[in-house]
Amino acid sequence: MGGPVMLLIVMAQVLLLLLVGLTLAWVCQGQSLVPGVIIFGDSVVDVGNNNHRLTLVKADFPPYGRDFIHHTPTGRFCNGKLATDFTVENLGFTSYPPAYLSEQARGKNLLSGVNFGSGASGYLESTSILYNVISLDQQLRNYKDYRSKVERIAGRTNATALFTGSIYVVTTGTSDYVQNYYINPLLNRAYNPDQFADLLVQRFNTFIEVLYNMGARRIGVTSLPPLGCLPAAVTLFGGGSNDCVARLNDDAIVFNKKLNAAGRALKKSHPKLKLVILDIYKPLLDLIRHPENNGFFEARKACCGTGIIETSFLCNAGSPGTCANATGYVFWDSFHPTEAANQVLSDALFIQGIDLIS
Numbered sequence: 001m002g003g004p005v006m007l008l009i010v011m012a013q014v015l016l017l018l019l020v021g022l023t024l025a026w027v028c029q030g031q032s033l034v035p036g037v038i039i040f041g042d043s044v045v046d047v048g049n050n051n052h053r054l055t056l057v058k059a060d061f062p063p064y065g066r067d068f069i070h071h072t073p074t075g076r077f078c079n080g081k082l083a084t085d086f087t088v089e090n091l092g093f094t095s096y097p098p099a100y101l102s103e104q105a106r107g108k109n110l111l112s113g114v115n116f117g118s119g120a121s122g123y124l125e126s127t128s129i130l131y132n133v134i135s136l137d138q139q140l141r142n143y144k145d146y147r148s149k150v151e152r153i154a155g156r157t158n159a160t161a162l163f164t165g166s167i168y169v170v171t172t173g174t175s176d177y178v179q180n181y182y183i184n185p186l187l188n189r190a191y192n193p194d195q196f197a198d199l200l201v202q203r204f205n206t207f208i209e210v211l212y213n214m215g216a217r218r219i220g221v222t223s224l225p226p227l228g229c230l231p232a233a234v235t236l237f238g239g240g241s242n243d244c245v246a247r248l249n250d251d252a253i254v255f256n257k258k259l260n261a262a263g264r265a266l267k268k269s270h271p272k273l274k275l276v277i278l279d280i281y282k283p284l285l286d287l288i289r290h291p292e293n294n295g296f297f298e299a300r301k302a303c304c305g306t307g308i309i310e311t312s313f314l315c316n317a318g319s320p321g322t323c324a325n326a327t328g329y330v331f332w333d334s335f336h337p338t339e340a341a342n343q344v345l346s347d348a349l350f351i352q353g354i355d356l357i358s
Ligand SMILES: *[C@@H]1O[C@H](CO)[C@@H](O)[C@H](O)[C@H]1NC(C)=O
Pocket: 153, 154, 155, 158
C-alpha cells in the first residue's frame, strides 16, 4: 500500500525540483517559460482594475498592500502578493501583467500579458451589475480591444505568437455565490444549488469557447474555494457557529464536479486545447483545517479588523484590531487569503498546472 504512494510522492517532489531548476535556469537567462500571462476574474486576481470604477469593492487604500513592494496599496485585495503574482514569478517574469484599466497598461508593457480581473465580478452578468464592476463579458471585450492594441504595437505575427503561447488564468465564481446567490432571493428561489451550478458552468463553457476561437490554447481555470470557510461566510451564514458552513462547502463541491466534467468535455472536443481545472478547494481547506502544518496559527479570523466580517471599504486604516503581522494568518480580510497563504496556494496550483507549460 505505502510503496506506490511513497513513490508517487517522491516522483512529484523530483518533478517539482526539476521544474524549479528549469524555471531558475530560464529566469537566469532573463527568459520566461511562456510569452505572457493573461488574467480574467474577480478580486482573487484583480490588481487594480476596480480602482478605476465607481464601486465600493475596492482595495486601493491602507492597510491593503502594506506588505507589498514599496508597502503601497495597488488595488490587490491582499496585504501583499496574490497567488497569481507568485505564479507569474515562477514562470520567470520580472514584472506582473498590468491592470488593463491602469496607466501602466500601454506600449511595451502590454507585450507579456495583461490583467482584466475585477473584484466582485462573476460568471454571471448580474453579479457584476450589483457592484458596478467589470463583468466577464466586458473583460472579454476588453481582451479583444487589447488584441488590436498588441497587433498595432508588435505586428500581427508577434501578436499571434503571444496570444497562442500565453497562459490564460481564469478565477471567478465565488462572488456569484457569496455576493449574489446567497443574498438574492430572486436567484435562490429560481434555482436550487444544482441548477445554479449548471447555470454558471454554462457561462464557463461559453467563455472558454470564445477564448479558444480567438486562439487561446493554454487555459488554467481555478475551482471554487471552500466557500463555507471564508471568515465572512462563517459569520454571515454560520448561524453563530465558528465552524465552516457545510451547506456552502457542499455547493462549492457540486460546482467543482460540474466544472471538471465540463473541462473534460471541452478538451475532448478541442484536442489542441490545454485546459487545466486547478483545484484550489483542497489546498485551501488543508490550510484552514491544519494551519500549523504550514506555519500558520489562525484560520478563522482574518488579520484586518475584527477579522470576521471586514473586506473592501470596511477593512481600512481605521479598522480597530488589525493584526500587526499577517504571516501567521491564513486570511488577510474576511474573503481573501494573506500573501503567506497565497504563496502556499500558488505552489499547489503550479504543480497542477504543469501541463500548461509543457
Ligand atoms: C517581432 O518580434 C521580433 C523578435 O522579438 C522583433 O525583432 C520584431 O521587431 C518584432 N516585430 C515588430 C513589428 O515589432
